[in-house]
Amino acid sequence: MHIAEGVLSGPVMATGFAVAAVGVGIGLKKLDFEHIAETGILSATFFVASLVHVPIGPANVHLILNGIIGLLLGWTAFPAIAVALLLQAVFFQFGGLTSLGANTVIMALPAVICYYLFAPLIRKQGKVSAVAAFACGFLAVFFGTILLAGALYFSNENFFEVASIAASAHIPIMIIEGFITLFCVGFLKKVKPEMLR
């Protein structure tokens, strides 16, 4: 869900950078040197995991995983995602300099929101935890899609149809991310529960 360069209008770009700067600022403040290696390596994992293509019917989609990143990192998801996105722009030309702020907000803000909504529920047992994990993965992409569509629409009202097509293309991804997050959280709870803070 990268927005290409040159699509956003000045005000949307500025808002994106402002919100991203606040988020990254808070994230960096919470990030002590104790955890900087961990965050960097998880950021690399986030980058790499987005190279995984999961089949859905005849097509396949790549994972976003911002829900899990939020659960693992909390506010630190902001700098981690910003860095991963910068590297994706450098290596693959996904996104770029001017859309970096907006792209960071689109993926990191839902990660933080889902962290606050679901991290306490996921620590519980049984069905509550499973439902919360699915909702976390689903909603992280859902909120991201809303932000993406909003960024497009507020850049130019003529983008309405483009934004709604882009948004509906993300619906299957939401469902897949829900299941992936559900199973992945189950796995982490069994293998290394201390990772889910």
Next chain:
Amino acid sequence: MIQESFSSGRSPIHSLAPRTRTLAAIILSLVVALSHNLIALVTALLIAVILVISARISLLKAGRRLLVIAGFLLLIWLILPFTCGGEILWQNSFLSISRIGVDLALELTLKTCAMLLIFLTLVSTMSTADLAHALHSLKLPPKLVLLLLITYRYLFLMEDELQSLLKAAKIRNFRPGTSLHCYKTYANLLGMLFVRAADRAQRVHKAMLCRAFDGHFHSLEEYHNRPRDYYFLALIVAISALIVLAETQAITWPHIF
């Protein structure tokens, strides 16, 4: 595979200091991003192509990178001309093509292509270590730069881990398909990737402490601005001014139809 395809090379662009290139990319991208005038954007695209040539990147390779945005541009051209309304260029009983839509699609195409090429030639032509160095000297928070360096350092290792996990799944006859079993397998695989990442992080952190890490990476290569860096920046500023001029004076572009 993750590769820095353009970072090593010998060209006038590669010989500039990383900081100069980063600064030039920021200035030029911002100016182009805020332009709407077609003359300004055609100028920007021409400049971008000249930059690609002077970085000695083959036009074929650069063109292949443009494919990244081809899907998006196709979507734009399939939708915008038919949905924008306003003055009508051409219509029949069930379709009408609007001038605003065509102009907007053309504007976006020129702009995204120009900006992608600018980023490719000015930023992707340096190693990430150099980029981090440049961002540091442009006063980005040191912690963020450090995070960038660590992320970059572990990118390739984590990709290796992922590939070996995928290979292990394949050896056990895993075939991807649209099923819960498939999603569960991928989820466990990613979970394993996260666990290995965390374990590695702990070892790395201890190793860094053993080597007296105090939060600073010291760069071995020093870059000093040479005259050519100032000339190049001046040139980029002049070009940007030209684009701004074309934008504000709104020199009218002959409509294509």
